[in-house]
Amino acid sequence: MRRKISLYGLTFSLPLLIWQILFFVFPLLFLIALSFWTVKNFTMRPDFNMVNWTTIYGRGVFWQAYGTTFALAAAASVLTSVLAFPAAYAIAFKLSDAARRWAVFLMVIPFFTSYLVRVYSWQIFLSDNGIINVILGWVGLGPFQMLNTVGATIIGYLTLSFPLVVLLQLFSLAFLDRTLIEAAHNLRCGRVRTVFAVVIPSARVGLVIAALFCFILSFGDFVSPVYLGGGEPTTLSILITDTTKSGQQWPRAAVIALTMIGTLMLVAFAAVKFAYKGKTK
Amino acid sequence: MPKIERPDTGLTRRALLATGAATLALPMLSRRAFAAPTELTMLAWYGHAEPDIVAEFEAENNVKFIPKYYTGGDNMLGLISQSPPGTFDVILSDAEYVQALNAAGYVEELDPNDYALADYFPEFQNFPGNWQDGKLFSLVTRFGFLGVAYNTDALTEAEAANYNVFWDPKLTGKVGHFDWHLPNLGQMSLLNGNASPYDIDEAAWTAVKEKTKTLRPQIGGFFDYGGTFSSLNDGQMLAFCGIGDWITGVLEKNGAKVRSVIPEQGGLQWSECFSIGKGSQKADLAKKWIQYITSAKGQAKSAQMAAYPALIPNQKGWEVLQAENPAEAKRQGMTKEAGNAMDMIRAGRIKYRQWPIQQDLETWNDFWSEYKGA
Numbered sequence: 001m002r003r004k005i006s007l008y009g010l011t012f013s014l015p016l017l018i019w020q021i022l023f024f025v026f027p028l029l030f031l032i033a034l035s036f037w038t039v040k041n042f043t044m045r046p047d048f049n050m051v052n053w054t055t056i057y058g059r060g061v062f063w064q065a066y067g068t069t070f071a072l073a074a075a076a077s078v079l080t081s082v083l084a085f086p087a088a089y090a091i092a093f094k095l096s097d098a099a100r101r102w103a104v105f106l107m108v109i110p111f112f113t114s115y116l117v118r119v120y121s122w123q124i125f126l127s128d129n130g131i132i133n134v135i136l137g138w139v140g141l142g143p144f145q146m147l148n149t150v151g152a153t154i155i156g157y158l159t160l161s162f163p164l165v166v167l168l169q170l171f172s173l174a175f176l177d178r179t180l181i182e183a184a185h186n187l188r189c190g191r192v193r194t195v196f197a198v199v200i201p202s203a204r205v206g207l208v209i210a211a212l213f214c215f216i217l218s219f220g221d222f223v224s225p226v227y228l229g230g231g232e233p234t235t236l237s238i239l240i241t242d243t244t245k246s247g248q249q250w251p252r253a254a255v256i257a258l259t260m261i262g263t264l265m266l267v268a269f270a271a272v273k274f275a276y277k278g279k280t281k
Numbered sequence: 282m283p284k285i286e287r288p289d290t291g292l293t294r295r296a297l298l299a300t301g302a303a304t305l306a307l308p309m310l311s312r313r314a315f316a317a318p319t320e321l322t323m324l325a326w327y328g329h330a331e332p333d334i335v336a337e338f339e340a341e342n343n344v345k346f347i348p349k350y351y352t353g354g355d356n357m358l359g360l361i362s363q364s365p366p367g368t369f370d371v372i373l374s375d376a377e378y379v380q381a382l383n384a385a386g387y388v389e390e391l392d393p394n395d396y397a398l399a400d401y402f403p404e405f406q407n408f409p410g411n412w413q414d415g416k417l418f419s420l421v422t423r424f425g426f427l428g429v430a431y432n433t434d435a436l437t438e439a440e441a442a443n444y445n446v447f448w449d450p451k452l453t454g455k456v457g458h459f460d461w462h463l464p465n466l467g468q469m470s471l472l473n474g475n476a477s478p479y480d481i482d483e484a485a486w487t488a489v490k491e492k493t494k495t496l497r498p499q500i501g502g503f504f505d506y507g508g509t510f511s512s513l514n515d516g517q518m519l520a521f522c523g524i525g526d527w528i529t530g531v532l533e534k535n536g537a538k539v540r541s542v543i544p545e546q547g548g549l550q551w552s553e554c555f556s557i558g559k560g561s562q563k564a565d566l567a568k569k570w571i572q573y574i575t576s577a578k579g580q581a582k583s584a585q586m587a588a589y590p591a592l593i594p595n596q597k598g599w600e601v602l603q604a605e606n607p608a609e610a611k612r613q614g615m616t617k618e619a620g621n622a623m624d625m626i627r628a629g630r631i632k633y634r635q636w637p638i639q640q641d642l643e644t645w646n647d648f649w650s651e652y653k654g655a
Contacts, residue, residue, distance in 0.1 A: 042358050042381050059647070061654040120511070127515045145454065147517055148502040230502025230512075231460060234654040242650050245355050245461065247642050248362075 028261070035254040042248045056255040062239065069235040070263070072150070073219040076157035077211045080165050083158070084210070088169035089195070092176075104170070107163045119156050119227050126152055126228070148230025156224025161214040168213060172206020173199070208275035215271075216264055236260055318345040321566055324357060325350060325373035326553070328588020337582075338573050344566060352506055353461070354378035361387050367560030370567040376552035377463075377635045379410040379419045388556035391417040395568060396575055397595065402623055405594035409633065411554060419554035422574055423583050423591035426550055426622070426631055427464050428543040430513065430521035430529045441542045444472040447522060453499055457518035460503040462649035464523035464549055467634055469493045471546045478549070480638040490648055496522075497655050513539050526613065527551070530590040533612075543625060549634045550626070553591070577601045585609055592622050 038047040056062050091103045110118065125131045126146040136142035146152055180202055184194045200207065222237035231238060236256055243253045321344050323330045330348030339345060351357045354375050361369065362385070374382055382388045398406050398420075408421045431441040435455075440446055447456050458465055470478035470489045481489065504512055509528055512518040514537050521528075525548070529541045555574065557567040573579045580598025584591060585606060592613060593599065603610045603617075614622040625631050637645050 042355070043362065043385060059650075061651045064654050123511060123515070127517050129516055148512075226505065227508055230457075230508075231504065232500075232502060232653065234650070238653075239650065242460075242646070242653070244359075245353055245646070247646060248355055248358055249643070250359075 031254050031258060031261075034251055035258055037251045039248055039251060044248065044250060052249075052251045052255045056252050056259075061234065062256070065234045065236050065239045066259070066263075068233045069219060069237075072153060072157070072225075072235065073215045076154055076161070076218040077215040079154065080158055080161050080214045081169075081207065081211045084162055084165040084169055085207070088166050088173055089199070091166070091170050092173035104167070107166050107170075110159075110163045115160055116223055116227075118159050119223050122152070122155060122159065122228055123147060126155070147228065148232075150229060150233070153224050153229035156228040157214070157218040157221060160221060160224065161217045164217075165210045165214050168210035169203070169207055172203040172210070176202050205275040208271050212268060212271040215267060219264060219267075220260060316343065318343045319563065319566060320345050320347050321370045321563055321570065322347045322349065322368065322558075323371045323373070324348075324360060324369040324558070325371075326352070326588075328586050329373055331586075331588060333585075333587045334574075334582055338570060338579075342566065342569065344570075354381075358382075358385070361385075361558075365560075367558065367562055369558040370561040370563045371570055372556045372558050373422075374419065374554055374556060376408070376410045376421065376554055376633070379554050379556070380413065382556060383413050383418050387559050388418050389559055389561065389564060391420065391557065391568075391571075393417045396420055396572060397577075397597075400577065400597045401594045402596050404623070404626060408552070408554075408594075410552075419556040420571055420575055421552050421554045421594050422571075422580075423586075423593050424550055424552040425525055425527045425591045426541075426543055426548040426625070427468070427523065427525040427634065428541050428548040430524045430539060430541045432513070432516060432519040433538040433540055434516075435519040438540070438542050441520070441540075442544050444468060444544050444546050446544075447496055447499055447520060452520050454501045455517075455519040456496070456499045457501055457509065457512055457521045458503045459509050459521065459523035459528075460505055460653075461523065462645050463636070464551075464634060466493065466645055466649065467549050467632075468522060469496075471544075471549070471632065474546070476632075477638075478632055479635045482639055486637075486640055486644075490652075493648075493652055494655065497652065503653055513537065525551075527589040527591060530613070531588070534590075543630060547630045547632060548625075550631045551634050581605055584613065584615065 033046075034044075035052055036048045036050070037044050038049050038051065039045070091100055095103060123130070127133070128143050128145065128147070130147070132146065133143040136144070176199065180198050181194060184198045189197065220237060222235075222241070225231065225235045225238055229235075234242075236259075240253045240256050243249045243256065318339065319342075323346050325348060327350040328334070330346040330350075335346050349360065349369065351360055354377065357372075357374060357378065358381060361372070361382075372382065372388060379388075405421055411417060411419050411421060429441045429444065429446060431446070435452075436446065440449075446452070466489060467478045469492055470481060470485070473485065473488050473492055475481050475485055475489075501518055502508070502512065504518075509521065509524060510532065513521060513529065514532055516538075525541045529537075529539045532539050555571045557564050557571070561567055574583060575595060577595055577597035578601060580593040580595040581601035584593045584598065584602050590609070590613060592615060593602070599610065599615045602615055607616075610616055614620070614625075636642050
């Protein structure tokens with residue numbers, strides 16, 4: 001049956017529609033148009049030329065950066081989800097109401113400070129002369145190189161998305177139908193098996209969406225790869241800055257940005273499809 | 282009825298009215314002191330519109346600088362091209378970008394008679410890039426050298442005085458790159474013996490690429506401005522390619538064990554120039570600022586800029602600096618002693634950093650990206 005859009009519904013959905021058109025559709029259309037422009041003597045000129053697409057897609061370094069960025073973001077999503085789940089589970093099922101409120105508050109606090117500042121503070125811990133190596137030195141270990149490594153980049157991604165992933169997982173677990181867990185226990189299902197057979201499948205949508213957010217944030221992040229990873233390996237966000245840094249090649253940067261947007265859309269659609277697979281209204 | 286005696290204060294009604302009128306008129310008599318300061322917009326690298334540099338000029342001229350800081354010449358060009366004409370009254374640009382500013386019509390022509398060019402060292406009076414077709418478009422205000430930056434605990438000055446030190450096995454993973462192709466590849470070109478490091482043919486360019494690739498296993502990271510500071514300061518990187526005293530000078534003054542040296546293969550020179558933005562409504566005030574910052578007094582200030590120190594082209598500025606801060610003058614080599622900064626230039630040990638002449642800028646940039654990703 002075809003649904004009729006009422007004036008009441010339109011009134012409330014209109015601001016969202018206008019917002020999306022103004023701040024997503026228009027910039028996206030402009031970005032698409034920009035990717036066909038050309039640059040001469042540092043000045044961008046409106047054009048319809050495929051040269052930016054062929055140049056970027058023809059470069060090995062682009063595909064290398066693409067693979068690296070995708071792999072790092074995927075690894076960060078899996079790692080963050082795995083590390084965040086016990087925290088979210090404990091907050092949802094093991095803490096009292098008061099303690100749960102405090103835990104949520106503590107998860108929100110990191111957002112009060114700048115992400116850049118938090119990443120810089122990691123340098124104090126991870127550098128060769130940093131806190132971790134000093135402590136390891138007391139027991140005769142190290143120093144180990146931790147800063148300017150892929151591991152440090154992943155730590156940065158965790159810093160960025162861990163609190164958010166915990167909160168998203170928590171909301172998903174908090175609204176879980178607890179009678180399902182009781183039923184599992186009544187049927188003599190052990191605690192661990194209950195988690196894997198009942199809790200995780202029931203909270204799948206929230207868990208997948210949380211992982212998706214981690215992927216999105218990590219995939220486009222510039223701060224951690226530069227300030228913790230030392231700029232290597234090259235990620236797509238670094239490649240964008242490299243491209244704009246010399247010769248005002250914003251059109252080529254637009255090609256990279258559009259590829260990133262397209263990738264994120266595909267991943268998001270795939271994740272949502274997986275999350276709701278087998279679900280009925 | 283007893284008569285009330287008024288105390289004699291000596292203040293008559295007439296005197297009271299006169300005093301009141303004078304008090305009310307005072308702000309009118311010194312309107313300038315009470316007028317809102319004129320805002321002057323400056324597009325520059327960080328530090329150029331900070332109080333240590335502009336406070337005196339602001340106070341003397343009732344001006345308030347509104348800075349817009351950029352990082353890198355392309356960022357600067359982007360900001361200008363995306364802003365209406367007249368947005369920036371004063372523009373600071375690296376020398377290699379001045380011609381691009383000219384070509385795009387972003388800057389006003391200057392009258393050389395307005396400035397103390399006669400006080401400049403001869404090498405800077407007709408500075409390349411400042412002039413085009415006999416017309417002056419910008420004025421060099423400070424410059425510096427790029428060589429080998431090193432941790433003084435890890436290397437001696439003698440060890441660091443050769444670009445080959447970057448390949449030293451004890452520095453594996455401890456060599457950093459300032460993430461911009463131009464200074465790094467320029468230094469590699471110097472190491473390969475190219476007298477004009479940016480004017481090289483295809484064979485020499487291929488050789489520069491091959492040489493640079495061999496350095497890749499030594500590299501611990503590619504850093505921006507902030508990352509370069511922190512990685513040198515905390516000893517994470519022990520040697521750095523592509524920078525000089527403009528970074529290590531700040532760290533050294535704050536007690537870090539880092540220095541820069543010009544290697545035996547030679548160094549590069551960066552230069553910063555001031556221009557007046559096209560369409561500026563306050564061109565006279567902008568001119569006054571350039572006159573100030575290129576004067577001996579302004580130059581001495583500029584040399585000691587808190588954000589990053591630099592050499593200055595005004596020889597009278599050297600004299601003021603030597604009188605004001607002899608230690609800094611000595612540290613930067615702006616003294617009358619042999620081997621000073623000008624002697625290095627005159628001995629041919631320093632080459633201008635500039636855009637590649639026989640290749641596209643894009644070619645160099647593309648190689649840099651590939652090198653980073655290798």
